Amino acid sequence: MSHRNARLTIHGRRILVERVLAGRPVAHVAAEMGISRPTAHKWVRRWRAEGEAGLHNRSSRSRTTPHRTTPGTEAAVCDLRQARKLGPARIGPILGLPASTVHRILVRHGLNRLAWLDRPTGEPIRRYERNRPGELxxxxxxxxxxxxxxxxxxxxxxxxxxxxxxxxxxxxxxxxxxxxxxxxxxxxxxxxxxxxxxxxxxxxxxxxxxxxxxxxxxxxxxxxxxxxxxxxxxxxxxxxxxxxxxxxxxxxxxxxxxxxxxxxxxxxxxxxxxxxxxxxxxxxxxxxxxxxxxxxxxxxxxxxxxxxxxxxxxxxxxxxxxxxxxxxx
Incomplete structure (x- = not known):
């Protein structure tokens, strides 16, 4: 989602592309819309490469996370949660992790709420829904x-x-x-x-x-x-x-x-x-x-x-x- 002071929304990006396609210089269109020429060229380039989808916002999440918790540690957190029903404040000292890190791991695996787990087994409750009315x-x-x-x-x-x-x-x-x-x-x-x-x-x-x-x-x-x-x-x-x-x-x-x-x-x-x-x-x-x-x-x-x-x-x-x-x- 664009921030509240953004000069271009998706609608504004479409207008930008339409004006450039009409034959007007990118620099003139950028000045009219109050944006820089590199920004205008960026959206025009994305539109030519991806079409309408290129005008939408992309995730700002980084492609790699070097400091992310290792899979083995995440598995240990999940095992303690499901076997002993412990919370982040209890799991953290056992594994030497901050409670906030444990909480993020539980959220990532859908284990952050005990109400979402089957009490006897600790497994996440699978929600299902039939595909059409009358099937069940x-x-x-x-x-x-x-x-x-x-x-x-x-x-x-x-x-x-x-x-x-x-x-x-x-x-x-x-x-x-x-x-x-x-x-x-x-x-x-x-x-x-x-x-x-x-x-x-x-x-x-x-x-x-x-x-x-x-x-x-x-x-x-x-x-x-x-x-x-x-x-x-x-x-x-x-x-x-x-x-x-x-x-x-x-x-x-x-x-x-x-x-x-x-x-x-x-x-x-x-x-x-x-x-x-x-x-x-x-x-x-x-x-x-x-x-x-x-x-x-x-x-x-x-x-x-x-x-x-x-x-x-x-x-x-x-x-x-x-x-x-x-x-x-």
């Missing part, structure tokens, strides 16, 4: 906090712990439950490529309920021009049932399940569940379950059509879908 649909179920009552997001940690303890006691005595609701489950399906999502609040997580939801979700994706090719679920009882798999495969869709205890594989819908909790279910205190349920449709429409998504360069999910008609929410 993530499906999952999330329990909802009951109203009245509420979890820690609504009433705070102390009261939330009391409600959770009361939940266990009341469930055993068949009293109304405070805390997590056992009559409301939110079933969700999220497209891996576009992040287009649909959700329904249902009364249980049994196989017939999960099958009925998936059939409606599949119709929702078809209404948006998305042809589903594969469905990915966890190993919940309803998804492990043969009846659910048959209902999916009977229409030419493959059913895949994640490895046990690896929720990262189903990460698109897991992240959507967190968005549901933060921006809908626990965004504000609701007076009843019905009020919260009624707010779901507006949230889904906002999420699919208007909410910017960082993984989509700030665009909503509908921007990656062929048919923008929303017939679900």
């Amino acid at each position: 649909i993530h499906v999952d179920i999330k329990k909802l906090g009951n109203i009245p009552g509420g979890g820690w997001r609504t009433v705070g940690r102390t009261a939330g712990d009391r409600n959770r303890q009361a939940t266990t006691t009341q469930r055993r005595s068949c009293k109304p439950v405070i805390g997590y609701s056992y009559i409301h489950y939110i079933h969700s399906a999220v497209d891996d490529h576009s992040r287009l999502a649909c959700s329904e609040i249902l009364s249980d997580e049994r196989q017939h309920t999960a099958i009925a939801f998936w059939q409606r979700a599949n119709a929702f994706f078809r209404a948006h021009g998305v042809r589903v090719e594969r469905v990915l679920t966890d190993n919940g009882a309803c998804y492990k049932s043969k009846l659910f798999t048959q209902s999916v495969t009977s229409v030419g869709i493959a059913h895949k399940k994640i490895r046990p205890y690896r929720p990262q594989t189903n990460g698109k819908v897991e992240r959507f569940n967190r968005t549901l909790a933060d921006e809908w279910a626990y965004q504000r205190p609701y007076t009843s379950n019905d009020e919260r349920t009624a707010a779901l449709a507006d949230f889904l429409h906002t999420y699919n059509h208007h909410r910017s998504h960082t993984a989509l360069d700030g665009h909503p999910p509908i921007s990656r879908v062929n048919n923008p008609a929303d017939q679900y929410s």
Whole structure:
């Protein structure tokens, strides 16, 4: 990027080249634009050698770095980071390096944030995304906090712990439950490529309920021009049932399940569940379950059509879908 006092931007360089090509002397054009003749000749020479690409700024980084840390030392830094989860201030004294140098090495290898690493193995978490809508649909179920009552997001940690303890006691005595609701489950399906999502609040997580939801979700994706090719679920009882798999495969869709205890594989819908909790279910205190349920449709429409998504360069999910008609929410 040019500095704020630069005489020539990319647009100015094009004007310079156009005037020279029109037959005017380079020295005259340089004087008009307030630059030196060597500078003017430089841009004209770059344009003749590279065309339009030659008018763009180049990196000021040097071609060689003689004092860069050796590959062996960088490997030792990475090994300590991944094996022992140490930070720059701890790794530096062990290897005799400044903490700032260790930090630059970790940034270079994508290891500077522990949140980006898989905790058991220390390996960087690989983010993946399918190439087209419908290639993979993530499906999952999330329990909802009951109203009245509420979890820690609504009433705070102390009261939330009391409600959770009361939940266990009341469930055993068949009293109304405070805390997590056992009559409301939110079933969700999220497209891996576009992040287009649909959700329904249902009364249980049994196989017939999960099958009925998936059939409606599949119709929702078809209404948006998305042809589903594969469905990915966890190993919940309803998804492990043969009846659910048959209902999916009977229409030419493959059913895949994640490895046990690896929720990262189903990460698109897991992240959507967190968005549901933060921006809908626990965004504000609701007076009843019905009020919260009624707010779901507006949230889904906002999420699919208007909410910017960082993984989509700030665009909503509908921007990656062929048919923008929303017939679900």
